[in-house]
Amino acid sequence: MTTENGFFVNRVAVIGLGLIGCSWVKGLRVRGGVGEVIGFDRNLDSMELACQSGIIDRYAASPAAAVENADLVIVSVPILSIRPVLEALAPALSVHAVITDVGSVKGSVSADVKAVFGETFGRFVLGHPIAGSERSGVAATDEHLYCRHKVIITPETYTDPQALQLVTQAWLAVGAEVESMTVNHHDEVLAATSHLPHLLAYSLVDTLANSHENKEIFNYAAGGFRDFTRIAASSPEMWRDIFTANRDHLLATLDLFNKDLQQLREAIVENDTTTLMGVLTRAKAARDHFSNILARRAFVEPMKTSSLSYLVQPAQSLSGTFRVPGDKSISHRSIMLGSLANGVTEVTGFLEGEDSLATLQAFRDMGVVIEGPHRGRVTIHGVGLQGLKAPANALYVGNSGTSIRLLSGLLAGQQFDVEMSGDESLSKRPMGRVADPLRLMGAIVDTEDGGRPPLKIKGGHALKGIHYHLPMASAQVKSCVLLAGLYAEGQTSVTEPAPTRDHTERMLKGFGYDVQVNGSTVTIQSGGELTATSIDVPADISSTAFYMVGASIASGSDITLQHVGINPTRIGVINILRAMGGNIEVMNEREVGGEPVADIRVRSAQLKGIHIPEDQVPLAIDEFPAIFIAAACAEGETVLTGAEELRVKESDRIQSMVDGLNVLGVAAKGTQDGAIIPGFGANGCFGGGVIESHGDHRIAMSFSMASLRAEAAIIIHDCANVATSFPGYVELANNAGLQLEEQGEARGD
Numbered sequence: 001m002t003t004e005n006g007f008f009v010n011r012v013a014v015i016g017l018g019l020i021g022c023s024w025v026k027g028l029r030v031r032g033g034v035g036e037v038i039g040f041d042r043n044l045d046s047m048e049l050a051c052q053s054g055i056i057d058r059y060a061a062s063p064a065a066a067v068e069n070a071d072l073v074i075v076s077v078p079i080l081s082i083r084p085v086l087e088a089l090a091p092a093l094s095v096h097a098v099i100t101d102v103g104s105v106k107g108s109v110s111a112d113v114k115a116v117f118g119e120t121f122g123r124f125v126l127g128h129p130i131a132g133s134e135r136s137g138v139a140a141t142d143e144h145l146y147c148r149h150k151v152i153i154t155p156e157t158y159t160d161p162q163a164l165q166l167v168t169q170a171w172l173a174v175g176a177e178v179e180s181m182t183v184n185h186h187d188e189v190l191a192a193t194s195h196l197p198h199l200l201a202y203s204l205v206d207t208l209a210n211s212h213e214n215k216e217i218f219n220y221a222a223g224g225f226r227d228f229t230r231i232a233a234s235s236p237e238m239w240r241d242i243f244t245a246n247r248d249h250l251l252a253t254l255d256l257f258n259k260d261l262q263q264l265r266e267a268i269v270e271n272d273t274t275t276l277m278g279v280l281t282r283a284k285a286a287r288d289h290f291s292n293i294l295a296r297r298a299f300v301e302p303m304k305t306s307s308l309s310y311l312v313q314p315a316q317s318l319s320g321t322f323r324v325p326g327d328k329s330i331s332h333r334s335i336m337l338g339s340l341a342n343g344v345t346e347v348t349g350f351l352e353g354e355d356s357l358a359t360l361q362a363f364r365d366m367g368v369v370i371e372g373p374h375r376g377r378v379t380i381h382g383v384g385l386q387g388l389k390a391p392a393n394a395l396y397v398g399n400s401g402t403s404i405r406l407l408s409g410l411l412a413g414q415q416f417d418v419e420m421s422g423d424e425s426l427s428k429r430p431m432g433r434v435a436d437p438l439r440l441m442g443a444i445v446d447t448e449d450g451g452r453p454p455l456k457i458k459g460g461h462a463l464k465g466i467h468y469h470l471p472m473a474s475a476q477v478k479s480c481v482l483l484a485g486l487y488a489e490g491q492t493s494v495t496e497p498a499p500t501r502d503h504t505e506r507m508l509k510g511f512g513y514d515v516q517v518n519g520s521t522v523t524i525q526s527g528g529e530l531t532a533t534s535i536d537v538p539a540d541i542s543s544t545a546f547y548m549v550g551a552s553i554a555s556g557s558d559i560t561l562q563h564v565g566i567n568p569t570r571i572g573v574i575n576i577l578r579a580m581g582g583n584i585e586v587m588n589e590r591e592v593g594g595e596p597v598a599d600i601r602v603r604s605a606q607l608k609g610i611h612i613p614e615d616q617v618p619l620a621i622d623e624f625p626a627i628f629i630a631a632a633c634a635e636g637e638t639v640l641t642g643a644e645e646l647r648v649k650e651s652d653r654i655q656s657m658v659d660g661l662n663v664l665g666v667a668a669k670g671t672q673d674g675a676i677i678p679g680f681g682a683n684g685c686f687g688g689g690v691i692e693s694h695g696d697h698r699i700a701m702s703f704s705m706a707s708l709r710a711e712a713a714i715i716i717h718d719c720a721n722v723a724t725s726f727p728g729y730v731e732l733a734n735n736a737g738l739q740l741e742e743q744g745e746a747r748g749d
């Protein structure tokens, strides 16, 4: 008999019959992975109980007697007892026996092994299962303890590969996930993630228990005390040993903690609520962000990012009055400019999507205190143009092209080095377009091959103003250069080949910064300051595009989209749908914080194919996936040209849309800079089928709208990234009339 992974070992000796060792051998036994288990513990009761409970077959009178003829020896005793145990069992160890331990500190065990067995003993494999519990002893034995838990193995250069293999397999056999790292790295990481928290928990309980009436603490201790101090119920001997054995690493992390705690104390003394909020909001964000990862450290979850699909059944029509989430472009810029301003900026309507949250986190990482978001409300305590601090780590901006490109401009002007990285999709997108002008300004910017992220920007290099002719119509590149211009000597100007969204220019002005716009050229001069302001972010016209198309193609539809930003550089989708015969009414036009806003009513209409005017392309650049769906439902052919930029978005949007339309029975063809889409007209419809969104939010949402004209179900794969720009999409879409069901797991569930 062997375990599922084909593991079998004839005889195992387990020295120390506690939770950890017993659970491992019991796990092996119940899975058929071991012939005989011999145990030893200095406590006779434990040995008898282990025998009675079928954890071991028999027990021995000494460690030496236990390990005789054993193939695998598991040493599971408190860290400081390891050396005497090794000394006791060494003479009886057979020449082929492999020996391993389960201690929480590896440096001290490594030294013990050297002292007892010599400098390069290869048959000892250092291991550490991350699966403790404050319960201990034989009675707590659990054969499932290690299922989907991590075990860290810290092999030495001279560790025998076969010994390593045996121990690894023995862990895999009980369902563990095995990871490998160096002894030193292990001890450093564990000092921070486990040893320090235990030390603090013990210390807090001790302090409080000594300074107050015991009774009072335990009567009134609320959840916080209970949660924080749960781990102080662990075994004192074990933790005494761990703290002693990992002394140096523990002291280093304790000193760091002490320093930060002192600063927090200072903030309380000084009534410095901004610093307090800084610590609290940063910590909360980090805890929220990492809670899944933290959970996954111990419980290895299957990867979730690409496992979310949409199953969309044919639906009839869209109706209702609603407001889609806040504008993504404005949300990004509100954080950036608010952070660089002097004073406190209040934002409402902020998009709580992953892209704009990535920007928010990046500024928190650079020391800006940002409260929220809470129901779209964000308070930014600006630090001024020179007030950013070096982040401790690389900035991670996920899926967001806008974050990395705009940030690269303003980071080129800082005194510190920064690295920015993103997810798989962002890592394929071109950054040469921002690196090139920044280098002309004197910045030192490194990219990966082909100008891809990560981007590394060197600080402390004086920038000089340039005049830049954009080689492509891109608001991100324009904004990058203008933001670098805030820090460049003299004047910086950008001339664009066609109008693109002008939120950066408008918002800089809103923050009191002088920006000159002259035809297609924007000019900025360094030396000014940004002054905090209030920002009301309108609903994102790019997110309304799916609904505008859905309502246009589905007969009987009538929807009103509220408070939509209708900046003239963003309304290409309205112009194009109208040119195709769409019934779109723009109502209640008003201006909110420098941006035009309106309510938009859309009713169904029979669309007709057109050649989309090229001047509309940059004004509808994110809306083409939705427009492709409209084109397929039109009477006649739609031709798109001049849109090669679509090939370098979150996916190659021309290819993704053409492939998907082909699956649904529409013979669309891609061209180098656009597509030709035959429309099926009034009497036609989409077939059903399985669509690959390639992790691109706009592809996923666009194909969900195709269900309004489909004769069978559409399945769309890889939809988790809808959360980057449109949190709550599914609920809103279903309320409006779609029949969309999520399948699989969303990120963060």
Ligand SMILES: O=C(O)C1=C[C@@H](OP(=O)(O)O)[C@@H](O)[C@H](O)C1
Binding pocket: 328, 329, 330, 402, 473, 474, 475, 476, 477, 479, 501, 621, 622, 645
């Ligand atoms: O500046 C911005 O906020 C954006 C500009 C556009 O990108 P390009 O500048 O690459 O066209 C757009 O696609 C993106 O969603 C947001």
Ligand SMILES: C=C(OP(=O)(O)O)C(=O)O
Binding pocket: 355, 399, 400, 401, 402, 403, 622, 649, 650, 698, 725
């Ligand atoms: C292209 C987009 O965004 P970004 O470039 O910020 O990733 C988009 O949202 O469609």
